[in-house]
Amino acid sequence: MLKAGQFKIPVHLAFGHEAVAVAMDLTMQAEDALCLTHRNGAYNLARSKSFDSELAHYELRGRSGSAAQMASMNLAMENTGIAYTSSILGNNMAVGAGIAMNRKVCHREGIVFILTGDGAIEEGVFWETLIFARSHELGIAVVVENNNFSLGSTIAQRRSPIDLSLVCAGLGVSFRRATGAELPEVKAALGAARSDASRGCPAVIEVQLHTFNQHAGPTPGWAEDPRRIALHDGLLLGQGDDPNDPLVRLQQALGEEHFRRLAEQVVQENAVG
Ligand SMILES: Cc1ncc(C[n+]2csc(CCOP(=O)(O)OP(=O)(O)O)c2C)c(N)n1
Ligand SMILES: [Mg+2]
Structure with missing residues (x-):
């Protein structure tokens, strides 16, 4: 929105x-x-x-x-x-x-x-x-x-x-x-x-903590935005495997395969182009 x-x-x-x-x-x-x-x-x-x-x-x-x-x-x-x-x-x-x-x-x-x-x-x-x-x-x-x-x-x-x-x-x-x-x-x-x-x-x-969006306004930002959350990869682009990244934590907790399946499902359900 x-x-x-x-x-x-x-x-x-x-x-x-x-x-x-x-x-x-x-x-x-x-x-x-x-x-x-x-x-x-x-x-x-x-x-x-x-x-x-x-x-x-x-x-x-x-x-x-x-x-x-x-x-x-x-x-x-x-x-x-x-x-x-x-x-x-x-x-x-x-x-x-x-x-x-x-x-x-x-x-x-x-x-x-x-x-x-x-x-x-x-x-x-x-x-x-x-x-x-x-x-x-x-x-x-x-x-x-x-x-x-x-x-x-x-x-x-x-x-x-x-x-x-x-x-x-x-x-x-x-x-x-x-x-x-x-x-x-x-x-x-x-x-x-x-x-x-x-x-x-x-x-x-x-x-x-890390804020995974810009200060205000449309977010995550643009394609090369270093704060972009890459659900597909389970990694926050630009911040590697930082243990403070909630997605990295989630991936560790669920295991790679479960996380990937979940991520794919979320991405499909929320496809915004
Ligand atoms: C007295 C005052 N000065 C400046 C601003 C402008 N301003 C709005 S948010 C912000 C940054 C706040 O940073 P932080 O407290 O770390 O919160 P975050 O945005 O990181 O959640 C500033 C300087 C303001 N709203 N009020
Ligand atoms: Mg702050």
């Missing part, structure tokens, strides 16, 4: 973020809140479990009037526990901390999960929020989706490296790292972070 230019708005896809979104859905309790970013589609899908409802938002059918204009980058679907979503990098950090502060002051249950990225942590509010949350012992768990990617730039291209484990150690915030392609691993990390946060210890989880 993106390739056919069917949307009036930009859609930030999240191929490669599936395991984190599903782990989030399995970890969140009814009283928890979730604060998202521009790349929120996988989380809205995992929480709403309705592709049609999400599509309705992308097609500007989901809400009436000016609210419909919140359709992609600020999408927080109803009855999902998604309290807030912002297109402004870092903005959801401060709002999430505010929600956690309210829970604490009003003695309400539940923690706040806040999503962010390796690009968004460059915003000052990321650092301020961690200091603020630690000082007030707020129940927040910050998930940093590290896809080594921010508007087309790698970390090395735009800044010095950041070791979040050392940052968190310095701040007294708990830290975990997980492979974003592995559902059990992410789920375990989110669950442990949730219990830290419910005791008033802010937590950070850095998930290493």
Whole structure:
């Protein structure tokens, strides 16, 4: 649909973020809140479990009037526990901390999960929020989706490296790292972070993952696009047999032959020329 230019708005896809979104859905309790970013589609899908409802938002059918204009980058679907979503990098950090502060002051249950990225942590509010949350012992768990990617730039291209484990150690915030392609691993990390946060210890989880699409818009891209997913080969072109590639993981888990049969079936069913 993106390739056919069917949307009036930009859609930030999240191929490669599936395991984190599903782990989030399995970890969140009814009283928890979730604060998202521009790349929120996988989380809205995992929480709403309705592709049609999400599509309705992308097609500007989901809400009436000016609210419909919140359709992609600020999408927080109803009855999902998604309290807030912002297109402004870092903005959801401060709002999430505010929600956690309210829970604490009003003695309400539940923690706040806040999503962010390796690009968004460059915003000052990321650092301020961690200091603020630690000082007030707020129940927040910050998930940093590290896809080594921010508007087309790698970390090395735009800044010095950041070791979040050392940052968190310095701040007294708990830290975990997980492979974003592995559902059990992410789920375990989110669950442990949730219990830290419910005791008033802010937590950070850095998930290493790859985004198998362009920043926004039609994707996978063009024939020579290095991010193209080659289901036929079971390999992500340009990234070889990187163990973080979910397709490589799937291939290993299912065995080459089973995977190839499945891939052929999927390719046939979804043939788009
Ligand atoms: C305050 C602010 N500055 C710049 C932008 C433009 N912008 C949108 S997405 C993006 C990159 C974000 O990278 P990251 O946080 O790593 O998320 P990813 O796109 O990789 O999921 C930028 C710079 C913005 N939306 N808000
Ligand atoms: Mg990124």
